[in-house]
Amino acid sequence: MAQASSLGQTITVTGLTLLLAACSPATPSTNLAEAIQSCAACHGENGVPTDPTMPVIWGQNRGYLLNQLHDFKIGHRKNEIMASIVEPLSRTDMEALATHFAQQKWPAIDQAVDAKSEQVAINIIDTKQCTACHHDRFQGDTIRPRLAGQTVDYLLKTMQDFRSHERGTSLAMSSLLRDESDEDLKSLATYMASKKDAIAQK
Ligand code: HEC
Ligand code: HEC
The missing domain is CATH 1.10.760.10 (Cytochrome c-like domain)
Incomplete structure (x- = not known):
């Protein structure tokens, strides 16, 4: 009797294990x-x-x-x-x-901007109308990324990648940044990274 019941349990457990294994791709x-x-x-x-x-x-x-x-x-x-x-x-x-x-909640990261970078960045942003697409607080929208509070080194690298067409996902971005120097891109990155008040649009 004891043997039969333990066999019964084994079968049940094995059946359940098989069932779970069969289910896992669907979960x-x-x-x-x-x-x-x-x-x-x-x-x-x-x-x-x-x-x-x-x-x-x-x-x-x-x-x-x-x-x-x-x-x-x-x-x-x-x-x-x-x-x-x-x-x-x-x-x-x-x-x-x-x-x-x-x-998830966008993390607040302390990234400061100096006065000179801020001025350079604001001039470029006005001339190139970055906020026409990224919006007034750089919060972006459905297909445009939020830039406010993004990490500074990443922003710099990805703008350099747009400029060189290494990142070829947006012709608009590549042509907007085509003539910007590394110094200009650094100022833009520092300025946008320092922004904290954007409310992301999902
Ligand atoms: C015509 C609309 C438009 C304008 C104007 C525009 N952007 Fe963009 N930007 C985009 C789009 C769309 C993307 C996303 C491209 C993709 O899907 O890879 C993007 C991506 C970016 C990214 C990458 C962010 C990330 O998380 O990787 C940065 C940085 C950026 N833009 C900065 C700027 C700056 C600085 C300006 C002004 C000089 C600007 N953009 C002007 C449409 C625009
Ligand atoms: C080993 C490090 C690493 C891991 C793990 C990783 N990522 Fe990334 N991710 C990166 C790097 C580096 C980039 C920037 C790529 C570039 O410069 O084009 C990136 C970029 C991205 C971007 C583009 C962000 C933007 O602003 O354009 C998305 C989205 C992303 N990762 C999602 C994910 C998701 C989701 C996972 C987990 C499934 C993941 N990543 C795991 C390193 C990583």
């Missing part, structure tokens, strides 16, 4: 939680990137986040690290990640 929540956790290594546990060359993604606009993941996936935006990260992700995974990160 993205486990995979999603793991994927979200893996992003923290660079994009930060609490939204503050582990290094200023890494962008803030917490609180970034959803449509923009999704576009970037998609562009990394198809190689339209080139970055070796992000390409390997999005490689195994499905469209549904990327949508879930974009939704998740857009819902």
